[in-house]
Amino acid sequence: xxxxxxxxxxxxxxxxxxxxxxxxxxxxxxxxxxxxxxxxxxxxxxxxxxxxxxxxxxxxxxxxxxxxxxxxxxxxxxxxxxxxxxxxxxxxxxxxxxxxxxxxxxxxxxxxxxxxxxxxxxxxxxxxxxxxxxxxxxxxxxxxxxxxxxxxxxxxxxxxxxxxxxxxxxxxxxxxxxxxxxxxxxxxxxxxxxxxxxxxxxxxxxxxxxxxxxxxxxxxxxxxxxxxxxxxxxxxxxxxxxxxxxxxxxxxxxxxxxxxxxxxxxxxxxxxxxxxxxxxxxxxxxxxxxxxxxxxxxxxxxxxxxxxxxxxxxxxxxxxxxxxxxxxxxxxxxxxxxxxxxxxxxxxxxxxxxxxxxxxxxxxxxxxxxxxxxxxxxxxxxxxxxxxxxxxxxxxxxxxxxxxxxxxxxxxxxxxxxxxxxxxxxxxxxxxxxxxxxxxxxxxxxxxxxxxxxxxxxxxxxxxxxxxxxxxxxxxxx
Amino acid sequence: xxxxxxxxxxxxxxxxxxxxxxxxxxxxxxxxxxxxxxxxxxxxxxxxxxxxxxxxxxxxxxxxxxxxxxxxxxxxxxxxxxxxxxxxxxxxxxxxxxxxxxxxxxxxxxxxxxxxxxxxxxxxxxxxxxxxxxxxxxxxxxxxxxxxxxxxxxxxxxxxxxxxxxxxxxxxxxxxxxxxxxxxxxxxxxxxxxxxxxxxxxxxxxxxxxxxxxxxxxxxxxxxxxxxxxxxxxxxxxxxxxxxxxxxxxxxxxxxxxxxxxxxxxxxxxxxxxxxxxxxxxxxx
Numbered sequence: 001x002x003x004x005x006x007x008x009x010x011x012x013x014x015x016x017x018x019x020x021x022x023x024x025x026x027x028x029x030x031x032x033x034x035x036x037x038x039x040x041x042x043x044x045x046x047x048x049x050x051x052x053x054x055x056x057x058x059x060x061x062x063x064x065x066x067x068x069x070x071x072x073x074x075x076x077x078x079x080x081x082x083x084x085x086x087x088x089x090x091x092x093x094x095x096x097x098x099x100x101x102x103x104x105x106x107x108x109x110x111x112x113x114x115x116x117x118x119x120x121x122x123x124x125x126x127x128x129x130x131x132x133x134x135x136x137x138x139x140x141x142x143x144x145x146x147x148x149x150x151x152x153x154x155x156x157x158x159x160x161x162x163x164x165x166x167x168x169x170x171x172x173x174x175x176x177x178x179x180x181x182x183x184x185x186x187x188x189x190x191x192x193x194x195x196x197x198x199x200x201x202x203x204x205x206x207x208x209x210x211x212x213x214x215x216x217x218x219x220x221x222x223x224x225x226x227x228x229x230x231x232x233x234x235x236x237x238x239x240x241x242x243x244x245x246x247x248x249x250x251x252x253x254x255x256x257x258x259x260x261x262x263x264x265x266x267x268x269x270x271x272x273x274x275x276x277x278x279x280x281x282x283x284x285x286x287x288x289x290x291x292x293x294x295x296x297x298x299x300x301x302x303x304x305x306x307x308x309x310x311x312x313x314x315x316x317x318x319x320x321x322x323x324x325x326x327x328x329x330x331x332x333x334x335x336x337x338x339x340x341x342x343x344x345x346x347x348x349x350x351x352x353x354x355x356x357x358x359x360x361x362x363x364x365x366x367x368x369x370x371x372x373x374x375x376x377x378x379x380x381x382x383x384x385x386x387x388x389x390x391x392x393x394x395x396x397x398x399x400x401x402x403x404x405x406x407x408x409x410x411x412x413x414x415x416x417x418x419x420x421x422x423x424x425x426x427x428x429x430x431x432x433x434x435x436x437x438x439x440x441x442x443x444x445x446x447x448x449x450x451x452x453x454x455x456x457x458x459x460x461x462x463x464x465x466x467x468x469x470x471x472x473x474x475x476x477x478x
Numbered sequence: 479x480x481x482x483x484x485x486x487x488x489x490x491x492x493x494x495x496x497x498x499x500x501x502x503x504x505x506x507x508x509x510x511x512x513x514x515x516x517x518x519x520x521x522x523x524x525x526x527x528x529x530x531x532x533x534x535x536x537x538x539x540x541x542x543x544x545x546x547x548x549x550x551x552x553x554x555x556x557x558x559x560x561x562x563x564x565x566x567x568x569x570x571x572x573x574x575x576x577x578x579x580x581x582x583x584x585x586x587x588x589x590x591x592x593x594x595x596x597x598x599x600x601x602x603x604x605x606x607x608x609x610x611x612x613x614x615x616x617x618x619x620x621x622x623x624x625x626x627x628x629x630x631x632x633x634x635x636x637x638x639x640x641x642x643x644x645x646x647x648x649x650x651x652x653x654x655x656x657x658x659x660x661x662x663x664x665x666x667x668x669x670x671x672x673x674x675x676x677x678x679x680x681x682x683x684x685x686x687x688x689x690x691x692x693x694x695x696x697x698x699x700x701x702x703x704x705x706x707x708x709x710x711x712x713x714x715x716x717x718x719x720x721x722x723x724x725x726x727x728x729x730x731x732x733x734x735x736x737x738x739x740x741x742x743x744x745x746x747x748x749x750x751x752x753x754x755x756x757x758x759x760x761x762x763x
Contacts, residue, residue: 069722093707096717106703110614114623114706227522299725306724307520322723327516390723 052148057368058087064372065107065118066092067100071187071355072119074389075376082375088368108133108360116363117373122164122354123239125182126432130168135359136180140370151374155396159427160185164356170433170477171260183356184377185395187385190350190426191248192418193337194305194320195312196330199225203311210343211249211280214314218288221311230288232301232313237448239440240297243430245314246281246447247351249341251429253277257439258431258468265433265477267468269443269461277341279457282450294448306330314339316353317418318392324412336414338421349425354395393419435475439468511731519727534732543719543729554733556708557715562740564701564711565694568630569687572637577683580642581671584649585657598642601635609635610703617704624706632700637690644689648682649675681750688748695741712737 066072072094079090093115095103101124107115108128120128128134140146141153153161162175164183172179195207200217203224208214218230234241247257255277256268268274285293290304302319304310306328313320317336324334340348357377363369375381379398385391386405399405400419409415430436446464449455455463472478511519513530537543543552582588583595613632614623622628656678657670665673676683698713716733719726 068718095702095707095710096714096720097722098717098720099702099714103702106610106614110611110618112614112618112623298722299720303520303725307517307522309520309522319722326724328724329517329520 051150054086054148054371057365057371060365060368061089061091062116062365062369062372063114064090064092065104065115066094067119067355068094068096069119069355070390071385074385074391075381077389078381078384082372085375086371088371090372108362111362113360113362113364115360116365116369117357117359119186120183120356120358122183122185122356122428123243123430123436125164125356125358126166126434126436128358129166129180129182130434133361134182135361135363135366136182137184137359137370137373138181140366140374141181146367146370147374148378150379152379152396152398155379155398156185157188157395157397157423157426159423159425160188160352160354160395163352163354163428166432169263171258171263171265171431174428174432183354183358184373185354185356186377187391188352188354188393188395188426189316189318190352190393190419190422191244191315192317192348192350192422193312193314193339194317194323194334195337196305196308196310196333197335197413198333199228199311207337209340211277211284211341212343214339214341215280215284215287218284218311222288225311228308229290229304229310230312231284232290232296232304232310233285233293233315234298234301235285235289235293235296235444235448235451237294237441237445238297239437239444241444241447242440243351243353244316245339247429248349249281249314249339250274250277251351252341252345252349254342256431257429257443258433258472260431265431265472267439267465267472269468270465275458275461278447278450278461282447282457285451286453289451293451305334317415321390321392321412321415332411334412336412336418338418347425348422349427349429350422351429352426354428433477435471435477438471442467508731508734511727512735514728514731516724516727519731531728534726534728535736537729538732538736543726552715552718552729553708553710554712554715554718554736557710557712558737560701560709560715561695561711561713561737563626564629564633565691567626568633568637568694569641569691571630572634572641572690573683573687575634576638576641576686577645577676577679578671580645581649581675583642584646585654585675595642595646599639602639604635606699610699614703623704624709626709629701629705629709632704633694633697636693636697640690640693641683641686644686645679645682648679648686651682652678684748688744691744692741 066075072092076092082088083090093103100119104118104120104124106112107118108131120134125134129136141151147153158175162179164185165175165179165181166172167176167178168180193207199221200207203221205217205220205224206213208217214231220230222228222230233245253273255271255274258265259268269278290296290300290310298316298319301310301313301315302323305313305320306323306326308330320334320336323330325331338348338350340346357373359366359369359373377395379396382391382394382396382399383402383405386394386399387402387408392409394400394405400423406416430440433439443464446455446460450457450460469478510526510528512534513532514528515531515533518525518528537552538554541552541555579598583591617623617628620628622631652675657674660670660674661667695711696713697711701709701711702714712733716730716737719730719733
C-alpha cells in the first residue's frame with residue numbers, strides 16, 4: 001500500500017479525519033469504496049495490534065459453535081483478520097437455527113470441552129448461567145491485562161448490555177450492580193412495525209401510532225386491499241409468540257409478566273390493564289390476523305410479508321429488513337416505523353432479542369477464548385459487519401453514528417428513524433427466572449385459546465395466573 | 479351380475495385413483511416446487527404453470543445459497559454423502575453381525591438366549607434422548623466423539639435389533655428338516671448356514687436390510703448431538719434452508735427430491751423382497 005493511503009487511513013483511525021473525508025481522499029487516490037473498506041479493515045487490525053499484546057496466545061486453537069445466521073456469516077468473513085492479529089487458530093461448527101439450541105444444550109449439559117465459545121440468546125443464559133455452564137465475563141472485561149484498551153465496553157447500548165447481565169436471583173433486575181455478565185451482546189432485534197407502503201397508500205391508511213389505531217388500520221387494510229390479511233404476528237405455542245410485538249406493546253402499558261414481592265414471584269397478568277390489553281390483542285388477531293395464526297412463527301410472519309400476503313408485521317425489525325431484499329416479491333417496497341402501543345406513552349419500549357456470545361465454562365483456555373470474544377464484539381468488527389455485511393442491528397452506539405452505515409440503511413425507509421425513536425427504551429422486558437420457558441409457553445397457549453374463543457379473555461388470564469402461581473410455588477420461587 | 483361386477487371395478491378404480499392422488503400429490507407438488515423460485519412458489523394464488531429453473535439444484539450442487547442476506551455456503555452434498563456413508567456402512571456391519579446372530583437365536587436354544595435377544599431388542603425401546611447425554615460423555619472419554627466410527631457404532635442401536643429380529647423370524651419360518659438333511663450328508667453347520675439357510679432367507683435379509691437402511695437414513699438426533707457440522711446427515715443438513723432471513727422453499731424441495739432418491743430407488747428395486755420378507759418373517763414371532 002502507498003504511504004499516502006496508509007497515512008490517510010491512520011489519520012481516520014486516530015479520529016483526525018471523519019469517514020467521509022477518508023473515503024473522499026481515498027477516492028481521489030483512485031481507490032474504490034470496496035477496496036477502501038478492505039484497506040480500512042486491514043489497517044484497523046494493525047492499529048489494534050499497536051496497543052495490546054494480541055499475540056499472547058499465538059499458536060493456540062479455539063472452536064466455536066455458531067448458529068446459521070448473518071451475524072455468524074459476517075464473523076466468518078472477517079475471521080482471517082483475527083487469525084492474523086492473534087496467531088490463534090479458530091475452527092467452528094455451524095448448525096441450522098432449528099436445531100441449534102438442542103446442540104448447545106447437549107454440548108453444555110454433558111460438560112463437553114469441544115467448544116470454547118458459542119452464540120446464544122440472552123434468555124437462554126437464565127438457564128445456562130445458574131447451571132454453571134457458562135462463565136461470568138466481568139472478570140475478563142474489567143481486567144486491562146486481558147482486554148484491549150480500544151474495546152470500549154461503554155460503547156454498547158446500555159439497555160442491550162444490561163439485558164445480558166443477571167445476578168442469578170429469580171426476579172433480580174437485569175444489569176444490576178451485582179449482576180454477572182453471562183454473555184456479550186453481538187447483534188439484536190427491536191420489535192416494531194414493518195409495513196407495505198403501497199398497500200397502506202392503496203387503503204389510505206396512515207402508520208398506526210397506538211394499539212387502537214393498529215387494530216383499525218389492520219382491519220381497513222384487509223378490507224380495502226383485498227386478498228391479504230392486515231397484520232402478521234406470531235402465534236405458535238412457544239415463548240417466541242410472547243417476546244416480539246406482544247410483549248413490546250404489553251410493556252408499553254407498564255404491564256409486567258411477574259411481580260416480585262419480598263423475594264417471591266407471582267403472576268402479574270391478572271390486572272385490569274393486562275386484561276384490557278389482551279382483549280385488544282386478541283380482537284386484532286381475530287379480525288385481521290392470518291387464518292392459521294396459531295402456527296405462525298418467525299418464518300411464516302416474514303414469508304407472508306415478503307410475498308405480499310400481509311400488509312404489516314409487528315415483529316423484529318431485522319425480519320422486516322431481510323424481507324426487503326433477496327428474491328422476495330416485496331423486496332424494496334417495505335418501510336419501517338417505531339410503534340408506541342400506549343397512547344399515553346411518550347416512546348416505544350420494544351422488548352429485544354439479543355444474539356450474544358457466551359463462553360463455555362468447560363473451555364480449555366478461557367483467556368484465549370476471551371481474545372476471540374473481545375475481537376468479535378469489538379468496534380472494528382462491528383463496523384465491518386454493519387457496513388460490509390448484514391450485521392443489523394448493531395449493539396454499539398458508535399456504529400449507529402457511523403455515516404456509512406446510516407447511508408447503507410437509506411434503502412430501508414424509516415429504519416434509522418425507527419431505531420433512533422425506540423433504542424432508548426429497548427431492553428428485555430421479561431422477569432429473569434428459571435421457569436421462563438414454562439411461563440411464556442403457557443402464556444402463548446392461553447392466547448391461542450382466547451383467539452380460538454375457547455375461553456373468554458378475563459377467565460383465560462385468571463386461569464393462567466392461577467397456574468403460573470402454582471408452578472412458581474412448586475419450584476420454590478413463589 | 480355382469481353389470482354389478484363392472485360397476486364394482488369402476489368404483490374400485492376410482493377409489494384407488496383417489497387414494498393414489500391423495501398420497502402422491504404432496505410428492506408431486508414438492509417435485510414441481512423443486513423447479514421454481516421462492517417467488518413463484520409463494521405466488522397467490524398458487525399455479526402449476528411456471529417457468530422451470532434448475533437454480534435450486536445448482537445451489538445444492540455448488541454449495542452456494544443466495545438469500546435475502548447474501549450468499550451463504552451450504553454443505554448439502556456433503557450431508558448427502560454423510561448419509562449414504564453412515565447408512566450403508568451401518569447396515570453392512572449390522573448385517574454381518576446380525577444375520578449369524580439371528581440364525582443362532584432361531585436354531586440354537588442356549589441358556590439366556592431369549593434374555594440376550596430381548597436385551598438387543600430393548601435398544602430399540604430406549605428413547606434416544608435418554609441415552610444421548612451419557613453417550614456423549616462416554617464418547618468423549620473413549621475418543622469416539624465426532625468420529626464416523628463412533629456414529630456407525632451408535633447407528634447399530636437402530637440397525638442391529640431390527641435386522642436380528644426380522645431375520646430371526648424368517649429363519650424360524652424355514653423348515654429345519656431341510657438343513658438337517660444337508661447336515662446328514664456330511665456338511666458342517668457353517669456350510670449349512672451358508673448354502674441352505676442364507677439363500678432361503680434371502681428375501682427376509684433383503685427386507686430387513688432395506689428397513690434398517692431407511693431407519694438409519696431417517697435418523698436425526700444421534701449425529702446432531704454426537705458429531706460436528708461436517709459429519710451431519712442430510713436430515714440435519716436440510717434444515718439449513720430455513721434461515722432467519724427466510725425459508726428457501728425451492729431448495730428445500732430439491733433437497734427432498736435428492737435425499738429421497740437413494741431410498742426410493744432402493745425401495746423400488748427391493749419392493750418384492752420387502753413385502754415378502756415382512757409378511758413371512760417379521761410378523762411371525
